[in-house]
Amino acid sequence: MDMFKEIYELGIIPVVAIDDADNAVPLAKALRDGGLPAAEITFRTAAAEEAIRRITAECPDVLVGAGTVLTKEQCDRAIAAGAKFVVTPGFNPEMIAYIRSTGIPMMPGAATPGEMEQAMSMGLTNIKFFPAEANGGVAKLKALAGPYQAAKWMPTGGVNTKNLNDYLSFDRILCCGGTWIATSADIAEGKWDDITRKCKEAVKTMLGFKLDGIVIYDSSESAKADAKLLCSLFGFEYKETENGVSAGAVSFMKDDCGAKGCIVISTLNGDRAMSYLKRIGAEIDPDIRYDKKGRVSCFGLKNTVAGFEICIETK
Numbered sequence: 001m002d003m004f005k006e007i008y009e010l011g012i013i014p015v016v017a018i019d020d021a022d023n024a025v026p027l028a029k030a031l032r033d034g035g036l037p038a039a040e041i042t043f044r045t046a047a048a049e050e051a052i053r054r055i056t057a058e059c060p061d062v063l064v065g066a067g068t069v070l071t072k073e074q075c076d077r078a079i080a081a082g083a084k085f086v087v088t089p090g091f092n093p094e095m096i097a098y099i100r101s102t103g104i105p106m107m108p109g110a111a112t113p114g115e116m117e118q119a120m121s122m123g124l125t126n127i128k129f130f131p132a133e134a135n136g137g138v139a140k141l142k143a144l145a146g147p148y149q150a151a152k153w154m155p156t157g158g159v160n161t162k163n164l165n166d167y168l169s170f171d172r173i174l175c176c177g178g179t180w181i182a183t184s185a186d187i188a189e190g191k192w193d194d195i196t197r198k199c200k201e202a203v204k205t206m207l208g209f210k211l212d213g214i215v216i217y218d219s220s221e222s223a224k225a226d227a228k229l230l231c232s233l234f235g236f237e238y239k240e241t242e243n244g245v246s247a248g249a250v251s252f253m254k255d256d257c258g259a260k261g262c263i264v265i266s267t268l269n270g271d272r273a274m275s276y277l278k279r280i281g282a283e284i285d286p287d288i289r290y291d292k293k294g295r296v297s298c299f300g301l302k303n304t305v306a307g308f309e310i311c312i313e314t315k
Ligand code: 3PG
Pocket: 015, 042, 067, 068, 089, 130, 156, 157, 158, 159, 177, 178, 179, 180
């Protein structure tokens, strides 16, 4: 799969500084257990190279990249250790040209229109926006999005679970990055359960799964009576459509697939939801619907619950 598609589908890249390479594999496992099998290991510590090497060798399913790459030598070491992508904090044209020449996927850091233009003139459209909050946050990116139509951003610096969706709800965001999920202190103290919990919390916030409705596969006359009963009991709105009837979020319609009905779950991002559900072992029905921009708008699972199908819709 295209590296940037994978990064987009992950939605969040934990940025980490590891002081002791022995912590690298437990960290990678904690992130994976939390539903975010990815890390940007920053070259702010001497252990970065060895951490990348160990994660590459022992957790091949974790997408590991190198961050804070400031020198050609760090870039070479990161690639030799197995980094799958390289990120720079700022826009140093000489460094960017060098990293590009190696062929590794990269995200240059940029915070101003001039830097964005330079990145794009080099064919680099996936850009780290750093430091994001100190530079005007998502409002600045929305202003930059007009002139720089092809740019996609990874905001990093001041991003956390509270402002995560301010960024992710903007469709030009590739992913968000940040250290809040795995802080240096938590890593040094081996707080793997806390890191896993923070990952899960971030993924839950990002995907925003909510029960959206229940569809009961029944088009008989008694379905109408049942819908009316729900409406009279709870004040739900009764509607008749060409497919059946509904009482608020409970619909009754004909379907001959053999299931009793369908549980409809909404999500904030169908691409990321589908990727996440696959990662945690759900089986995706191949009949996937996409919107005009090619994003997943609706998909179902092969898994059923009490005879009900499960369908996920982007809201
Ligand atoms: C980075 O290197 O990407 C940033 O320092 C991360 O910033 P944060 O600590 O505010 O998440």
